[in-house]
Amino acid sequence: MTAVAGPEPSEPIPGATVARLPLYLRGLVDRSEAGVGTVSSVELADLAGVNAANVRKDLSYLHAHGTRGVGYEVDHLITEISLVLGGDEPNPVIIVGVGNLGRALSSYDGFVAGGFPVAGLVDADPEVVGRRIAGKVVRPVDDLGALVTETGSTVGIVATPAHAAQEATNRLVAAGIRSILNFAPAVVVVPAPVDLRQVDLATELQILGYHQHRRTDADPVMSRVAG
Amino acid sequence: MTAVAGPEPSEPIPGATVARLPLYLRGLVDRSEAGVGTVSSVELADLAGVNAANVRKDLSYLHAHGTRGVGYEVDHLITEISLVLGGDEPNPVIIVGVGNLGRALSSYDGFVAGGFPVAGLVDADPEVVGRRIAGKVVRPVDDLGALVTETGSTVGIVATPAHAAQEATNRLVAAGIRSILNFAPAVVVVPAPVDLRQVDLATELQILGYHQHRRTDADPVMSRVAG
DNA sequence: GTATGTGAATAGATTCACAGCT
């Protein structure tokens, strides 16, 4: 009855775990560069700022086994996590919208280091099109399809104003992009197979605001002077 | 036995709810400007991209009541949510590190609109100190304490390179800041009463990478051509 | 009829605690 075939579909990894893998990876790379051969779950937990049991459970989802009494082999673990996070091939990125934020993202070192080189820039404003930013010439939005094909891009970043975010997203989807990171402060919708993540800068501050407000409510003196 | 005193400590609101409040607020402001007087939980859910029951439960934590058969009063709800998210007074922000990202954040419109005006800029690099960015003169890190006092800042943004993030955070804490938003790709630790949030740009892409990888694994044709 | 408010059900994530391996 139980039909089995193909090269292991490999059960999905919980979202919370996936979100922590890049943190582990960063910590592991750091340790590897320091010449360390193995890490315990406690050390790795420290590096990533989480609980050790959590680390062990997370790694168990990857079937990345350690050795009891010793820990996890650093380089091996780096390979395993890198593989899970999109293989080894780089994923070129197109940025739509090169205002202040788009320009900053264009030259953000962390992207290329993480395997996401910025391969193309696009903007709707004719004033901006043609300019050279971070070594790339800004192209018109109508070139999106061509640009995706030329560069083999797989990921899109939306860094437009809020009112243009849905349109930018639609164009990325139409161009075949299936992974989108939206920085515009707007809710955008995407068709089913597209994966969308939202990074909302002002919202992050407002969340901090809630706790701040609570703190100062509880202890009014705190609002004025540092302890 | 049950000691009761003071102006209602008001039970804490679940973190997941707090994180959605800014989304509701944005949607509500939009409706208000469109002249709409009431919204249903279904409409608000659409605006925020969440489930309607979720909206209702979230609002119930605020004790923000709607009227059955009608919905929620838009302007009233705006007031309620704004109040929960840090009152009405603006929270001035200090940005530490004015590289590409720090500069972009310095002139990010969403901050001031959300009640978080950028009140000061600080950098460790003497080359950068003294320059004028987004209308503000960049000051040396040693001025942090003075700057916080002068401006009444309550929130700090860390936009330094990874290796300087912990030091920057320490200095903000020492200057009396209790709410910190960290953009540096590094895990930083803070003492207990300080509230820290992390925005990790490269990590967001890597999370997208996981799903992308899974998709293309499952259907190798997808990796090359758009459907 | 329409839409809220909420208890109950479900799902997801974290943490504990300990057996089992090296």
Added chain:
DNA sequence: AGCTGTGAATCTATTCACATAC
């Protein structure tokens, strides 16, 4: 002795479903 791997317990969050109010 030390550290992994994991079942069980706990905590948090989401969703359902419906009684209740307008």
